[in-house]
Amino acid sequence: MSISIERGGRSAHVYDGLRDQIVRGVLAPGARVVEQDVAARMGVGRTPVREALQLLLTEGYLVGSEGSRRQLAVAPLLEEDVDELFGLIADLEAAAVRRLPALGDEARAALAAGLEVANDVFGATVTRVPLDLEAAFQTHQAFHATLTERLAGPRLARLLDLVRPQVDRYEYVYGALLEGELGVATREHADIVAAVREGDAERAEAAVRHNWRNAAERLRAAFWREAPDPAEA
Amino acid sequence: MSISIERGGRSAHVYDGLRDQIVRGVLAPGARVVEQDVAARMGVGRTPVREALQLLLTEGYLVGSEGSRRQLAVAPLLEEDVDELFGLIADLEAAAVRRLPALGDEARAALAAGLEVANDVFGATVTRVPLDLEAAFQTHQAFHATLTERLAGPRLARLLDLVRPQVDRYEYVYGALLEGELGVATREHADIVAAVREGDAERAEAAVRHNWRNAAERLRAAFWREAPDPAEA
DNA sequence: GCCGCTCTCGTTGTCGACAATTTAGCTCTG
DNA sequence: CAGAGCTAAATTGTCGACAACGAGAGCGGC
Numbered sequence: 001m002s003i004s005i006e007r008g009g010r011s012a013h014v015y016d017g018l019r020d021q022i023v024r025g026v027l028a029p030g031a032r033v034v035e036q037d038v039a040a041r042m043g044v045g046r047t048p049v050r051e052a053l054q055l056l057l058t059e060g061y062l063v064g065s066e067g068s069r070r071q072l073a074v075a076p077l078l079e080e081d082v083d084e085l086f087g088l089i090a091d092l093e094a095a096a097v098r099r100l101p102a103l104g105d106e107a108r109a110a111l112a113a114g115l116e117v118a119n120d121v122f123g124a125t126v127t128r129v130p131l132d133l134e135a136a137f138q139t140h141q142a143f144h145a146t147l148t149e150r151l152a153g154p155r156l157a158r159l160l161d162l163v164r165p166q167v168d169r170y171e172y173v174y175g176a177l178l179e180g181e182l183g184v185a186t187r188e189h190a191d192i193v194a195a196v197r198e199g200d201a202e203r204a205e206a207a208v209r210h211n212w213r214n215a216a217e218r219l220r221a222a223f224w225r226e227a228p229d230p231a232e233a
Numbered sequence: 234m235s236i237s238i239e240r241g242g243r244s245a246h247v248y249d250g251l252r253d254q255i256v257r258g259v260l261a262p263g264a265r266v267v268e269q270d271v272a273a274r275m276g277v278g279r280t281p282v283r284e285a286l287q288l289l290l291t292e293g294y295l296v297g298s299e300g301s302r303r304q305l306a307v308a309p310l311l312e313e314d315v316d317e318l319f320g321l322i323a324d325l326e327a328a329a330v331r332r333l334p335a336l337g338d339e340a341r342a343a344l345a346a347g348l349e350v351a352n353d354v355f356g357a358t359v360t361r362v363p364l365d366l367e368a369a370f371q372t373h374q375a376f377h378a379t380l381t382e383r384l385a386g387p388r389l390a391r392l393l394d395l396v397r398p399q400v401d402r403y404e405y406v407y408g409a410l411l412e413g414e415l416g417v418a419t420r421e422h423a424d425i426v427a428a429v430r431e432g433d434a435e436r437a438e439a440a441v442r443h444n445w446r447n448a449a450e451r452l453r454a455a456f457w458r459e460a461p462d463p464a465e466a
Numbered sequence: 467g468c469c470g471c472t473c474t475c476g477t478t479g480t481c482g483a484c485a486a487t488t489t490a491g492c493t494c495t496g
Numbered sequence: 497c498a499g500a501g502c503t504a505a506a507t508t509g510t511c512g513a514c515a516a517c518g519a520g521a522g523c524g525g526c
Contacts, residue, residue: 010510035478045510047509054288058291068517069477071477084389092324153314155293155396156317159395162395243480267506269506278480279480280479281480283508304488
């Protein structure tokens, strides 16, 4: 799914479990995270936990209290971060899409086809009632993963892996509020697919930016509507 | 040299020491890094070393051999990475500069003034003979740090901190080869300063991209001239 | 009753030891 | 002499223990 530590050690297991719980809100923003508790809960020693925790800290899922002694807590979701975060992911995906001309013709066609399938799956998921939020979340992730996985070089892919799950946190927590508006996202995705198919990098980049800007707008509207001051740890 | 020194833990000490040695080429690309060796050399246990190593791994200074067991080595400097890396730092700085209008008038003036000073210091350093490579390296870092430190939000600043030192590796190793061409960089910086002073975000962004594109070009020329195949771990 | 102090507990930082697994060298055989 | 198998060293993953530091509760003084 994401960066993941690959080697099937306990570190990776702890990391995956904690990250999942954070993204999905099981571990609430602001909740304290204690090494020993996690170790006991996961059935491992403190060393793998420590390793996973450090990774989660550098990736921004956890924040450490200032001081020589780090006190870890789940990073809060702040409205003022939405702009920067969504602007960032837009810039990064735009950078990936800009490399569209570097792809060969048949590779580009394959990419467009893959994107179309991914968007169809996403569209089918979000129109089903009742909405399966988890499925919508995953199929949406799949679309954007498909978009960049063959366009981004290793460094850019790293940054995308770093930023995207943080965006996912916002999308997941507020996904339920956006229920009626997910069809719009499908149409925006279709614009991206069309631009990719034609190999028009400039238009594709614009479509990507448009998509993320609107996503941020939708999200902020939901913020304001539901939770004027959500988590101010 | 960075702000990060005083957060006293042995972890930080090991991290700073190793990163410095990698950026400055003391630890050659491809060199293996063994926990116990580092621990013995730094006079600490393996735990802080392990922590520092993991950080250096996630930041891309080290690469791990594929397999269940991670074998760490200093990441190689490859010519084909130059494009992506410099394109990435250009995108990120451009994203920061794009927020220029969000700054107030007096803050913008202060930024322009600070940049001018930084560029003057850099210019004075690179025209001195013989060239003090270390000083040139640091004053160049200082200019770009000044440019983004008040424009970038925390997330963007994180990504910049992540990418910039990797660019620095290339600049440091090949800085000696660029000796005669550093004056050009000073002029490119002056363009950035002028655009910032006038608050012209678009022109500033273009100047930033121009600067990095040229830097990549200069670097690649040096690569090709001196080392057709430098470090292929 | 409120404020400050102390003391205990909680939590993290660090280390050494042990186990597992890979790697490299060595020997034996064809 | 070459190759395969085996053994030993090297290196990493993991754990439990100990020490240091901070936080919060309880206590005493004002």
